[in-house]
Amino acid sequence: VAEHASTETRQVMSDCRQMMQDCAGRGDLEGFLVADKMFDEVMEEACPNRFLTAALAPLQTHARRIWFASASPEKMKGSVERHVKVMRAIEAADSAGAAASMSQLMDYLADG
Numbered sequence: 001v002a003e004h005a006s007t008e009t010r011q012v013m014s015d016c017r018q019m020m021q022d023c024a025g026r027g028d029l030e031g032f033l034v035a036d037k038m039f040d041e042v043m044e045e046a047c048p049n050r051f052l053t054a055a056l057a058p059l060q061t062h063a064r065r066i067w068f069a070s071a072s073p074e075k076m077k078g079s080v081e082r083h084v085k086v087m088r089a090i091e092a093a094d095s096a097g098a099a100a101s102m103s104q105l106m107d108y109l110a111d112g
Contacts, residue, residue: 002090002098005046010091012042017087024080027073082108
């Protein structure tokens with residue numbers, strides 16, 4: 001995504017990043033889930049591999065439900081911090097940084 005995102009997509013990613021950070025500041029779990037869904041949609045739109053996005057779509061919904069069942073403002077803040085790293089790397093077209101940050105995010109979510 002970091003390699004293929006358009007200028008418009010990078011701007012939407014920036015807007016999503018700001019939305020997530022605002023939600024973390026307010027402790028707004030439901031708002032965070034809206035921003036997280038937005039993040040998934042932006043990632044899907046920019047990803048050139050439609051087989052990958054088709055395989056991940058049902059998993060994203062299921063994972064979001066599981067995450068919300070045990071969510072807390074503290075866990076949300078940790079998730080937002082890691083999402084922000086991914087988004088900043090994508091905005092900067094840093095594919096290696098985005099991959100490393102996404103791995104950190106997935107590890108955090110798996111441990112949660």
